[in-house]
Amino acid sequence: MSDSDNDDIDLVVNQIIMNNVKATELIKELFDNNLLQDEVGEPLNKRPRGLHKDRGHEEGHNKLVADYFAKHLVYNDVDFDCRFCMSRRLFLQIVNDLEREVDFFKQHWDAIGVKGFSPLQKCASAIRQLAYGSASDAFDEYLRMSETTSRDCLDHFCKGIIYLYMRQYLRKPTATDVQAIYALDEQTHGLPGMLGRIDCMHWVPGATNDIIVVNQSPIFNDLFENKAPDSSFVVNNTHYNHGYYLADGIYPEWTTFVKAFRYPIEEPQVHFKTRQESARKDIERTFATLKDKWHVLKYPARVWTQRKLTEIMYTCIILHNMIHEDGGFSHYPFDPTEVLLGEIETTISEEDRARNVNLVKNRERHANLRHDLSIHVWNSSSHANN
Structure with a gap:
């Protein structure tokens, strides 16, 4: 191979390298200036936000009340015990205690005056997830609650139950x-x-x-x-x-x-x-x-942290002991x-x-x-x- 051939090859290689450098610099400049956009004008490196869904969560609250808590309710005490794993009396006691002591379960309004989820909806979502072992969005159509909100309800519910009742219902024996x-x-x-x-x-x-x-x-x-x-x-x-x-x-x-x-x-x-x-x-x-x-507790875990698994286990045991006492089967009265x-x-x-x-x-x-x-x-x- 002659020297002229080597010079031609070096020239081609240098030209390719220079073109790649220029292309890289151009792409970087376009991203930095937010000029590389898709057809709707959004940057390609930005994840699009999901559309807001007006689920009508107040309608979900009204349906829950009409089914289980109204004067002329649809489902009787036996149905309630089956679906919530506890008596209506105990459920309302837990709701009232959480609403009084835990800010997450208080009724809130947003910046434009729209009422948020009720304490009944939040507690019902958490208990249904514990009782059925279902996904967080399983009761979206009934409670009008998104997956993220349902997951938050379960997390705050477990923390609240442990905070309020652990000393009595999960205590070490005296x-x-x-x-x-x-x-x-x-x-x-x-x-x-x-x-x-x-x-x-x-x-x-x-x-x-x-x-x-x-x-x-x-x-x-x-x-x-x-x-x-x-x-x-x-x-x-x-x-x-x-x-x-x-x-x-x-x-x-x-x-x-x-x-x-x-x-x-x-x-x-x-x-x-x-x-x-x-x-x-x-x-x-x-x-x-x-x-x-x-x-x-029966199905594979849906949460990924040891802390949340521990809180769920503690919550189920505390609720079990509360249900046991509510049914009149407690042998060890608590002395505060x-x-x-x-x-x-x-x-x-x-x-x-x-x-x-x-x-x-x-x-x-x-x-x-x-x-x-x-x-x-x-x-x-x-x-x-x-």
């Missing part, structure tokens, strides 16, 4: 509560010192199972830090410092867990295994009840003057905390507790008298 729980569980299942049942509602095999969850859980932090209320009890003439939870075989051998005998041999062990497994079924029924009533021990600021040395942890994780103490319980259950049963 000393009075502990004694009431002991009495009820011993009367029902014949197991003294039982605080409840423990299990994991959501887990994926091989990823997050019960044992991983309990090792990461702060459930026993109050016990480790001497903030838990007195829960001592006596069984088979032996004193124990704290109560326990019934658990299945995957849980560790701690004094806070009581598991059934895996291979029972003696009659008291066989009888205790039957009694323990029967009592432990309660938590499975509780999970089923929660998920059947609040389908948002009773101070929770965990609310008092206390300090504990690392040595004391380590000693408490070792006491809870004492395998010998765990075995002794299960043995004493099996003897107590056997002696209290009709089998011992035969």
